[in-house]
Amino acid sequence: MRHILAVLVENNPGVLTRVAGLFSRRGYNIDSLTVGRTENQNISRMTIVVEGDDLVLEQVTKQLHKLIDVIKINDITSEQYVDRELVLVKVGADAAVRGEIMQIVDIFRARIVDIGQRTLIIECTGDEGKINAVIESLKSFGIKELVRTGKIAMLRGQKFTSLNETREDD
Amino acid sequence: MNLSGAQIIVKSLQEEGVEAIFGYPGGQVLEIYDALYHSSLKHYLVRHEQGAAHAADGYARATGKPGVCLATSGPGATNLVTGIATAYMDSVPMVALTGQVPCNLLGKDSFQEADITGITLPITKHNYLVKDVKDLAKTIKEAFHIATTGRPGPVLIDVPKDVSVKKTKFKYPDTTCLKGYKPTLEGNKGQIGVAAKMIAESKRPVLYVGGGVVISGASGELFKLAELTLSPVTTTLMGIGAFPETHPLSLGMLGMHGTKAANYAVSECDLLIAVGARFDDRVTGKLDEFAPSARIVHIDVDPAEIGKNVRVDVPIVGDVKNILVELNSKLEQHLSTNWQDKISEWKAKHPLKYEKNGKLKPQFIVEQIYDVTKGKATIVTEVGQNQMWAAQYYKYTKPRSFISSGGLGTMGYGLPAAIGAKVGCPDSIVIDIAGDGSIQMNIQELATAVHYNIPVIVAILNNNFLGMVRQWQEIFYDRRYSYTDITGPDFVKLAEAYGAMGIRVNDPKEVKPAIKKAIEAKRPVIIDFVVEREENVFPMVPPGGAIHKMLGG
Numbered sequence: 001m002r003h004i005l006a007v008l009v010e011n012n013p014g015v016l017t018r019v020a021g022l023f024s025r026r027g028y029n030i031d032s033l034t035v036g037r038t039e040n041q042n043i044s045r046m047t048i049v050v051e052g053d054d055l056v057l058e059q060v061t062k063q064l065h066k067l068i069d070v071i072k073i074n075d076i077t078s079e080q081y082v083d084r085e086l087v088l089v090k091v092g093a094d095a096a097v098r099g100e101i102m103q104i105v106d107i108f109r110a111r112i113v114d115i116g117q118r119t120l121i122i123e124c125t126g127d128e129g130k131i132n133a134v135i136e137s138l139k140s141f142g143i144k145e146l147v148r149t150g151k152i153a154m155l156r157g158q159k160f161t162s163l164n165e166t167r168e169d170d
Numbered sequence: 171m172n173l174s175g176a177q178i179i180v181k182s183l184q185e186e187g188v189e190a191i192f193g194y195p196g197g198q199v200l201e202i203y204d205a206l207y208h209s210s211l212k213h214y215l216v217r218h219e220q221g222a223a224h225a226a227d228g229y230a231r232a233t234g235k236p237g238v239c240l241a242t243s244g245p246g247a248t249n250l251v252t253g254i255a256t257a258y259m260d261s262v263p264m265v266a267l268t269g270q271v272p273c274n275l276l277g278k279d280s281f282q283e284a285d286i287t288g289i290t291l292p293i294t295k296h297n298y299l300v301k302d303v304k305d306l307a308k309t310i311k312e313a314f315h316i317a318t319t320g321r322p323g324p325v326l327i328d329v330p331k332d333v334s335v336k337k338t339k340f341k342y343p344d345t346t347c348l349k350g351y352k353p354t355l356e357g358n359k360g361q362i363g364v365a366a367k368m369i370a371e372s373k374r375p376v377l378y379v380g381g382g383v384v385i386s387g388a389s390g391e392l393f394k395l396a397e398l399t400l401s402p403v404t405t406t407l408m409g410i411g412a413f414p415e416t417h418p419l420s421l422g423m424l425g426m427h428g429t430k431a432a433n434y435a436v437s438e439c440d441l442l443i444a445v446g447a448r449f450d451d452r453v454t455g456k457l458d459e460f461a462p463s464a465r466i467v468h469i470d471v472d473p474a475e476i477g478k479n480v481r482v483d484v485p486i487v488g489d490v491k492n493i494l495v496e497l498n499s500k501l502e503q504h505l506s507t508n509w510q511d512k513i514s515e516w517k518a519k520h521p522l523k524y525e526k527n528g529k530l531k532p533q534f535i536v537e538q539i540y541d542v543t544k545g546k547a548t549i550v551t552e553v554g555q556n557q558m559w560a561a562q563y564y565k566y567t568k569p570r571s572f573i574s575s576g577g578l579g580t581m582g583y584g585l586p587a588a589i590g591a592k593v594g595c596p597d598s599i600v601i602d603i604a605g606d607g608s609i610q611m612n613i614q615e616l617a618t619a620v621h622y623n624i625p626v627i628v629a630i631l632n633n634n635f636l637g638m639v640r641q642w643q644e645i646f647y648d649r650r651y652s653y654t655d656i657t658g659p660d661f662v663k664l665a666e667a668y669g670a671m672g673i674r675v676n677d678p679k680e681v682k683p684a685i686k687k688a689i690e691a692k693r694p695v696i697i698d699f700v701v702e703r704e705e706n707v708f709p710m711v712p713p714g715g716a717i718h719k720m721l722g723g
Contacts, residue, residue, distance in 0.1 A: 014299075055477070063474050065474070068295075068316060
């Protein structure tokens with residue numbers, strides 16, 4: 001089963017290596033890992049999508065906790081959350097097919113962010129299903145290049161992954 | 171007044187109460203060595219950086235205080251790696267300081283540059299590359315805090331040359347603030363209550379004791395727990411000394427080369443109380459058949475050890491000593507049942523034994539060392555058969571009296587670790603029980619021992635084989651002794667060449683006098699015991715086998 005971990009870490013050099021190294025040497029499978037700063041500039045947040053059963057996840061979480069730079073881990077999989085991914089796709093787009101591509105872009109509420117002589121770059125955000133669907137729809141035009149950010153996720157409503165305990169706010 | 175980074179290092183080490191550093195100078199630590207020159211800190215010059223790491227490790231294991239080693243950048247730092255990994259696997263508190271090329275040369279494949287923080291990432295509890303002299307004191311404070319608290323371990327601090335030169339105001343911090351590091355020390359009271367109830371209900375309990383009891387200083391509490399519950403006690407290799415092996419409830423070691431009584435008891439118990447142990451594969455053998463009818467209570471300071479290898483019924487995370495105090499307070503005195511009778515029966519029926527045929531046997535030598543030292547020596551070992559015989563045939567009664575590379579199994583560990591142990595405990599008799607293979611891996615440290623007149627005794631059980639590998643080749647590879655027949659130097663002459671004393675023993679009758687002579691010499695001694703070549707360590711659980719199915723013994 002896939003789990004989404006929201007992990008707060010000290011924004012120290014090498015913290016990404018520490019986390020990535022831990023996953024590789026203990027043989028855990030990462031689906032995706034994203035990292036960026038939070039509202040506190042000393043703290044970064046990683047969203048790690050990891051594949052494994054409950055026992056594996058328990059070990060992943062405990063081993064992550066042993067890293068001094070890891071401050072907090074939240075497995076949000078079983079909670080209500082919003083997750084998003086951003087993809088940029090460069091597709092082959094002769095004048096003849098541009099209209100068709102623009103229709104697809106509209107349907108998915110994606111955007112065209114660059115027009116070349118024979119290519120378009122399309123930007124799309126959404127959950128994994130939507131991203132996969134938009135990529136599938138664009139395949140027939142010839143995908144020249146594709147880059148996706150990996151998943152970021154956040155708990156819905158009044159729950160937080162923050163430095164204070166996850167709590168119901170009043 | 172402003173101090174240089176090097177001076178800050180020395181001052182900080184003094185603030186931490188460091189008494190001994192083991193190290194080796196080089197280009198990028200010249201500043202630090204210059205600061206040492208002017209200080210009262212005692213530095214021991216080893217002959218190879220690996221020796222420095224093992225000596226710091228031996229010092230730490232013998233005293234319970236953090237060991238400190240120091241090396242230059244590049245090859246100096248990489249030579250520490252085996253010693254750091256050894257300390258990591260056995261949870262030994264250690265702070266390793268390495269020099270590094272100046273910040274402006276970092277990442278440019280500069281002369282004697284190695285990415286030592288990258289290299290040691292998986293074998294340190296934490297590590298640092300200090301790029302600003304203002305961070306140095308705080309980093310050292312954190313390093314000692316991390317190395318010595320929770321589950322101890324090695325921490326490395328990499329100091330670029332320019333950082334050791336630059337000056338700043340020195341103030342050693344009183345506290346640390348690490349948001350991501352707050353070890354749980356108090357056990358959950360509810361869980362302890364559940365464990366106490368389970369213990370009260372148990373008909374056939376066994377205490378399975380690891381190095382955590384030694385580290386936490388919980389031998390007294392363990393003793394009380396064993397006597398309250400009349401639970402037989404078996405220790406891992408790292409747990410040796412946590413419970414007196416002369417006690418009727420002692421089963422000795424369990425696992426691959428454990429006693430039959432210990433392995434039978436674990437296999438038949440209805441409650442296994444694991445205390446500061448981690449269910450290593452050398453202990454459990456085949457997992458499905460390990461303690462098959464037992465419920466398991468697991469007490470450990472490291473939550474990641476719980477549930478890692480076996481399913482646990484009652485996990486209790488916290489400092490072993492705190493937990494045992496609380497647990498003992500909830501228990502009442504148990505009465506003897508036929509479980510204790512059965513244990514005594516197993517012990518009487520299956521003692522450790524070897525064939526006595528008049529030849530010089532390695533087991534006999536270990537027994538004689540026990541006799542002569544009355545069980546009061548600090549025994550350090552190399553790795554292999556010598557290590558197992560030292561574990562089996564000496565009766566340990568005190569924590570920190572057995573020092574051995576358990577998790578990593580590092581050949582060459584014994585001599586430098588013995589030097590460190592003797593520096594830490596100058597009043598103890600320190601004996602390295604060695605093999606002729608292992609001793610050659612760090613024999614150069616004999617020069618260190620002679621130079622500082624550190625009177626360690628090296629007892630080589632010399633069979634001219636890499637004995638443990640040979641044993642496996644005999645049993646599992648139809649006696650094809652592929653590259654295990656090893657020739658050593660004349661160890662007596664070698665000892666004399668280094669300025670140590672050398673004694674050769676061929677006859678069982680000469681064993682005791684030789685040990686006595688070595689102890690009385692008060693200087694480094696090598697005793698070359700020429701033992702029967704193809705002696706085996708028994709009993710033995712074949713790798714991956716169930717622990718109650720043992721070969722030999």
